[in-house]
Amino acid sequence: MSKNILEFCLSPDLGGLELCAIEYFKYFKTQTYSYLCVAPNKKLDIYLEDENKFTLKRNKLFPILPAFKLAKFIDKNDIDVVHFHWTKDIATVVLGKVLSKRKPKIIQTRHMTMTRFKNDFYHKWLYKNIDTIHAVTYQVKGQLEQFIPSEIRPKLEMVYLGVNEILVNDEKIINLKEQYNIKDEFIVGIVGRIEESKGQYLVIEAIAKLKKLNIKALIVGHAMDESYMAELKLKIKELEIEDKIIFTGFTKDVNEHIKLCDVTVLATPKETFGLVVIESMINKVPVIATANGGPLEIIDNEEDGLLFDRTTENLVEKIELLFINTELKNKLALNGYKKVKEVFDKNTQMQKMYEVIDES
Known part of the structure; x- marks a missing residue:
C-alpha cells in the first residue's frame, strides 16, 4: 500500500485519545506517507515536533x-485517508x-461510548460520508450497531489498542x-488526568481507611479542574493523611511512575478501553x-487483575488483599504481563489497524 494518511485530532487535551493519534501517526509513518493535524499551541502541538x-x-x-x-491540505498533499479520533472533529x-x-476516505476511531440514536438528518449526512468506524472494544462496536441505523452505518471494525514493553530507566x-x-x-497508584x-x-x-497500614497513594497526572x-x-487534610498522598503532576515518564507502584487503580465509572490498565x-x-466497560474485556478477575464495584x-x-497476599499480587502481575x-501487543494491533486503512 502507498496511501497518504492524515491523522487528525484538534483536541486541546493530552490523554489516552490524543496520545493514540500520535502513536498511529508515528507507526503509519514507518509504513507509508503519514501526516498529523493538531490544534495550534495546544498540548498535542507542544508535545510533538515533526516536519509532517x-x-x-x-x-x-x-x-x-x-x-x-483542511480541503486545501487534502488536495495539495494527495491525502487518501483521513483518520480522526475526537468526536468533536467530525463536522x-x-x-x-x-x-x-x-474526496478521501474517512475513518473514525471511536474511543467513547455511544448512548443515543443517531437517526436525525444531521447525523445521517455525517455517517454517509464516513467510510469506516474503528471501535476500540467489542462493547463499543455493539453500541455502534445499536445506535446507528443500518442504512447509513459505516463499515465497523474492532481493533484493540496496544502497548509495547519499554525498558525503564532504573536510575530514574x-x-x-x-x-x-x-x-x-x-504504593497504590492512580494515573490519569485529575478530574472527578x-x-x-x-x-x-x-x-x-487503611491509614494504620504502611500504604501510600501516588496520584499521577495534571489537574484538569483546579x-x-x-x-x-x-x-486529604480533613482525613489527616497528608503524609500518605503524593501528587506528581504531569509526567512523560509514565512507565517509570507505574514501576513505583505495587498496584494501580482505574476508578473511572465507564472507561471505554483503559489504556492505563494494559500499561500497568x-x-x-x-x-x-x-x-x-473496557476492563471487562481486558481483565479476567482474580486471574490477571481485580475488578471492583x-x-x-x-x-x-481489594487493596488490603494485595497488601496481605504477596503470592496473589505476584500471580496477577505475571499473568497480566502474559x-x-x-x-x-502494540505492533500487532497497529498492523491490524493499518490493514483496516488499507482495506478502505
Whole structure:
C-alpha cells in the first residue's frame, strides 16, 4: 500500500485519545506517507515536533472555515485517508472531505461510548460520508450497531489498542523514589488526568481507611479542574493523611511512575478501553479496575487483575488483599504481563489497524 494518511485530532487535551493519534501517526509513518493535524499551541502541538505535522484552528460555531483549509491540505498533499479520533472533529473532517476535490476516505476511531440514536438528518449526512468506524472494544462496536441505523452505518471494525514493553530507566526510578520520599511503603497508584470522573477521591478515601497500614497513594497526572484539585487537598487534610498522598503532576515518564507502584487503580465509572490498565500490566504491576466497560474485556478477575464495584469499601478490600497476599499480587502481575504480550501487543494491533486503512 502507498496511501497518504492524515491523522487528525484538534483536541486541546493530552490523554489516552490524543496520545493514540500520535502513536498511529508515528507507526503509519514507518509504513507509508503519514501526516498529523493538531490544534495550534495546544498540548498535542507542544508535545510533538515533526516536519509532517501541521496545525489547524478549530471553529466550534463555523467548522466550514477550518474545513476549507483542511480541503486545501487534502488536495495539495494527495491525502487518501483521513483518520480522526475526537468526536468533536467530525463536522470539520466531513466538510473537509466534501469540499476537497480528492474526496478521501474517512475513518473514525471511536474511543467513547455511544448512548443515543443517531437517526436525525444531521447525523445521517455525517455517517454517509464516513467510510469506516474503528471501535476500540467489542462493547463499543455493539453500541455502534445499536445506535446507528443500518442504512447509513459505516463499515465497523474492532481493533484493540496496544502497548509495547519499554525498558525503564532504573536510575530514574531511584531518583523518583528519593524525590517522593518513597521507602518501603506499599504504593497504590492512580494515573490519569485529575478530574472527578477519574475517581482519585476513591483512592484517597480508601487510603484513609487503611491509614494504620504502611500504604501510600501516588496520584499521577495534571489537574484538569483546579476546584476539584482543591477539594481533594481539603479532603486529604480533613482525613489527616497528608503524609500518605503524593501528587506528581504531569509526567512523560509514565512507565517509570507505574514501576513505583505495587498496584494501580482505574476508578473511572465507564472507561471505554483503559489504556492505563494494559500499561500497568506490561510493567508487571497488578491492576484494580472498575467492573465496567473496557476492563471487562481486558481483565479476567482474580486471574490477571481485580475488578471492583467502584465503592470505597470494595476498593479497600481489594487493596488490603494485595497488601496481605504477596503470592496473589505476584500471580496477577505475571499473568497480566502474559495477557498483554498475547492479546494487546502494540505492533500487532497497529498492523491490524493499518490493514483496516488499507482495506478502505
